[in-house]
Amino acid sequence: MANSKSKFNMRKITESRLFYPVLALMIILLLDLIFIPNFFGLEVRGVNLYGSLIDILRNSSIVMILAIGMTLVIATGGVDLSVGAVMAISASVAAVMMNPVIIGLKLPPDLMKFINDPNFTYSPLWEVILGALLIATLCGLWNGMLVAYGKIQPMVATLILMIAGRGIAQLITNGVRIQIFYEPYAFLGQGWFILPFSLYIVVVLFTLAWLLTRKTAIGLYIESVGINARSSLFSGIDQKKVKLLAYVFCGFCAGIAGLVASSNIKTSDAFNMGVGMEMDAILAVLIGGTVLGVGGRFSLLASIIGAMVIQAITTSMYALGIPAFALQAIKGVFVIFVILLYSQQMRNFVRKISSPKEV
Secondary structure, eight states, rough: HHHHHHHHHHHHHHHHTTTTHHHHHHHHHHHHHHHHHTTOOEETTTTTEEHHHHHHHHHHHHHHHHHHHHHHHTTOOOOOTTHHHHHHHHHHHHHHHGGGGGOOOOOOOHHHHTTTTTTOOOOOHHHHHHHHHHHHHHHHHHHHHIISSSOHHHHHHHHHHHHHHHHHHHHHTTOOOEEEHHHHHGGGEEEBBBEEHHHHHHHHHHHHHHHHHSTTHHHHHHHHHHHOOOHHHHOOOOOOHHHHHHHHHHHHHHHHHHHHHHHHEEEOOOOTTTTTTTHHHHHHHTTTOOTTTTTOOOOOHHHHEEEEHHHHHHHHHHHHOOGGGHHHHHHHHHHHHHHHHHHHHHHHHHHHTTTTOOO
């Protein structure tokens, strides 16, 4: 009886969507413990913690935010290649709203003297955030309309904004990289109460997405559309609206990521902001077990752990002294590893060793 219970528990663990992402993260951290001295060391400066582990959490927060939205899109059987460009658009809108002088808007003389003041912004902070997120959400709406109602392949539909979006961001800022002096805005990328403030944003966004997909029927609709859109239609599910919602939410998440990224570097770099982030977000979702091009069942928590795995690799490589230009090659090798890890042969092997024969 005990052997049967142990077998059941082991199989349940290995078949969980969290098993492979957690296993990958544990292997990376174990190698860090062995080969990188003081990798797990933590230091308190002021009221915040610093160290390699904190760097992983801080630097992966942007990919986590993107991965939350990307998970829903991939679960419907689609993909969004434009999230990096949407990040640039969001950051550009926020920067212009705080410092519109750069685009030729002349402020009254009594305000011009405050333009470089760290406590000055032309628009209130809540308007800056709301305006940037609204534009980013509209970008998601554009993608969703093309995919759901225009019936364009998701990769092609989102590729349009991926290419054009960065040009739109540069048009917004007149091609100028706007420096952000407003300190309350920069707070988004700083530490607060021990941990980076961006992690609290991830927690709030994750909770919102989890409640939306697990405490309402929306999550079931998304999985149903991803598994078989035609059958879902015959079941009374409006697949177009479901896909539209997923892309709108993904655009919203990309907008938040753009705000966090620009607050980190205190500038709106429309040309470089978010470059390559769409690939990291997609890879994080794949590590989390959501199948690209197929969709269906998904796990938001597994996608977040996947984002941590990607950043753990990057941080570890930097700690080992590997140059930045070699990281993409290493990520490519890791993609191959992920594909093999999620292959049916590997799943059958894990299922076999986790289900020992009864004596």
